[in-house]
Amino acid sequence: MLPDVIVGDGLRSDPSAIIGYPSARTAPSDLSLGQDACIRSGTVVYFGSTIGARFQTGHNVIIREDCRIGDDVSVWSNSVVDYGCRIGDRVKIHSNCYIAQFTEIEDGAFLAPGVTIANDLYPGQSTSAAMMSGPQIGAGAQIGVNVTILPFVRIGAGCLIGAGAVVVRDIPDGSVAFGNPAAVRGKVRDLRAIESRVDAVTDSVSRYRFTGPPDAVLRMAGSKR
Secondary structure, three states: OOOOOOOOOOOEEEEOOOOOOOOOOOOOOOEEOOOOOOOOOOOOEEEEEEOOOEEEEEEOOEEEOOEEEOOOEEEOOOOOOOOOEEOOOOOEEEEOOOOOOOOOOOOOOEOOOOOOOEEEOOOOOOOOOOHOOOOEOOOOEEEOOOEEEEOEEEEOOOOOOOOEEEEEOOOOOOEEEEEOOEEEEEEHHHHHHHHHHEEEEEEEEHHHHHHHHHHHHHHHHHHHO
């Protein structure tokens, strides 16, 4: 750990982790890391970011400069959060994810392994900063495995994005979307209603299996003999 790092109590850090790495693109500035952080081996956290309490990383994570990260956030192994990102509280970023510059992720969102976020409409070209913007991911959104999210897109609060989707346009709040390009296929509330009915049927089948059919069914069966 280098000087000019402000660390809360209870830090657990593996010896090979670097907390406070200088950036070549900005002037040196403090790094603030909240209490009870857990930083695992191979992780590099750059100067110039503010990170809340109970932050956890897997192994070989990179957190670049000028990020603002809330409380109870986890970033798992081999993931990169590039510079200038804004991440809310209780966000979970799984392994092998790339979070591009200027991405905003709101409270309680979940990113499954392999999510890739882009921020440049014209990659490989000399574009101005005005042409670069990471997407916005709304509060409580759940992003499936290997989803790709393009620049300037907003995924609404509470959305569910299916595995392998390529998100090229805005997705309204509470939507289920999947495919390439991702299209809205329904509402999360309807999916939850179906899940509730399936759970009820599963519960009935389980009770039948272990206790036998209800008395009413037995009476009906007896009346047909």
